[in-house]
Amino acid sequence: MWKLFGMVVFCGLLSPSQQVLSGLSCAISPGAMQNVLSDFIIQSGLLDQHLRGLVLPNIMGEGGLLSSPTSITSLHLVEVQLPKLSVALLSGLGVQMTISAKLQLSGNCLVGLLSELVDISVDVNLHTNIKCTNFESGTVQVVIEDCLCILGAVKIRLLSGLLSLSVNELVLNQLTGTLPGVLCPVINLVVNLVNIQLMGTLNAVVPVGTAGTIHYQLASLPFTSGLFLGLDLDGAVKQVGGSIIPHDSSPSALPPLLDKTMVMGLRQSFLSSAMCLLLQIPSQTFTCTPEAFSGASHLQEAIAGLAPAGCLSCHGTSPLSIKLTLFGNPLILLEENSATVELSVMVQVFVRRSDGSILNILLLRADLGLGAHLWIAGSRLMLGLSLGSISLSLESSAVGISDISLLKPHCRDMLVEVLLPLVNDAVGIGIPLPNVLGLSLLGADVQVLVGLVVILL
Incomplete structure (x- = not known):
């Protein structure tokens, strides 16, 4: 067996990371x-590519009283047959990778004065132990230890069919001594190439629409138990221009793997930062007419009824105008089987006087609780939002309105028809996720726990 470890993500440490990390x-x-x-x-074909044609040292035998001198030259590897790879995790010790294969070798054989082609088939077991050290800035150093080559069955075939037991023993002994020095450097090369490829899946900058990016990178040394490999990734959420949207760090325990391939947990604070990038919606100003939303006339009537008598009519017959502006940062709240996006909106109701000046009838603050449905599409976490709760408060009124309780149902209708479609369009691109180890998220399930969105593959 070849215990081959080719990448940072399969490194083992003495203990899991104790650092409180953000992201996922x-x-x-x-x-x-x-x-x-x-x-x-x-x-x-990476392994075969770097092993095929590999040249081995000549095999020389002096012969004895009953056998002729033997030499095998130009010995090279022709084919790697039936390679088989397996992985074992050793809690607190690291990761082992095992590959078993049959090597087909070919060369020139001289037995006494007879020269002919020789084919050698040898079962090879090569063992390596792999660890990671020296974590810095999202990278680690891969250390390959204890490369041990063990040979199994050896079969030698000459065209003449003439082969003594001493030649078979000679080949086995010399291959046992020379193959490790030939194969282990190749394994090291393959390990480094795979490490580079898989590190790319853990260190990537992905765009979030046109508003910014998320930079995923390894946050600490990977760790192993006997049941799983653990990875912590940072997700730096950056706006266009380079400013980072901060998010708090909080510990979160992942649910057990059970029969799953992978469990990925995205923390509440990280998702809230990503929502800040998604919800880059400019202020929306529109005339309060039925063309804008179906309940416009009812809202105008309700406001007119709250204003002092004649207050609105003295400013002309122009319809009310409304300006909606997102206020503060969105916040995702995760409870058991429930995800809510808290979003605040400033609602400015005004009329434009004949001289062009503006009279602010009302300035309201609407705090919305949006129920979120979550699912995976491609490599993104998708969100569909619906209005759950609304809390309406009065910020100011230039015409003396103080009681806004009658406005709540009409404002709710307006926000559902006007704002909610814009919000769903904005979050419709989804939150891009890292392509960890190249594992496809096709068919993954999503569960919501307290403080954590869990993706089960």
């Missing part, structure tokens, strides 16, 4: 890791 966390099953490595190393 992943727990990945050994089976998922095995499939990833098999795809990168075996199915892609």
Whole structure:
């Protein structure tokens, strides 16, 4: 077996990270890791590419009283047959990767005065232990230890069919001594190439529409238990221009993997920062008419009834105008099986006087509780929002209105018809997620826990 470890994400530490991290966390099953490595190393042909044609040292034998001197030269690897890869996690010790294969070698054989082609088939088991050290700025150093090569069955075939037991023993002994020095450097090279590829899945800048980006990167050294590989990733949410939208750090425990391939947890504070990028909606100003929303006439009547007698009519017959402006930062609240987006909106109701000046009839603050439906599409967390609760408060009124209780149902209708479609269009692009280890999120389920959105693959 070849215990091959090719990437940072399969490194093991003495203990899980104790640092409180923001962004997201992943727990990945050994089976998922095995499939990833098999795809990168075996199915892609990377291992075969770097082993094929590998030249081995000559095999020389002096012969004895009953055997002729033997030499095998130009010995090279022709084919890697039936490579098989598996992964084992050792809690507190690291990660082991195992590959078993049959190597087909070919060379020239001289037995006494007879020269002919020789084919050698050898089962090879190579063991390596892999760890990660020296975490810095989203990267770690991969350390490959204890590369041990063990040979299994050896079969030698000459065209003449003449082969002594001493030659078979000679080949086995010399391959046992030389193969580790030839194969281990190749394994190191393959490991480094795979490490580069998979680090790219953990360190990536992805756009969030045109408003900004999320920079995902490894936040600490990976850690292993006997059941899963653990990864913590930072997600730096940046607006266009480079300013970072901060989010708090808070510890969150992932649910157990059970029979899942991967469990990914996205923290509440990180999602709230991402929502700030999504909800970049400019102020909306419109005339309070039925063309703008169906309940416009009812809202005008309600406001007219609250204003002092004749207050509005003295400013002409122009219809009321309304300006909606998002206020503050959106906040995602995650409870068991429930996700809510809290959003505040300033509602300015005004009329424009004949001289062009503006009379502010009302300035209201609407605090909205938007129920969120979450799902995965491609590599993004999607949100669909609906208006749940609304709290309406009076900020000011230039015409002396003080009681706004009758306005709440009409404002609710207006926000549902005018604002909510804009909000859903804005969040419709979704929150991009990292392509951890290249694992596709197709078919993933989403669960909402306290403070955490969990993606189950």
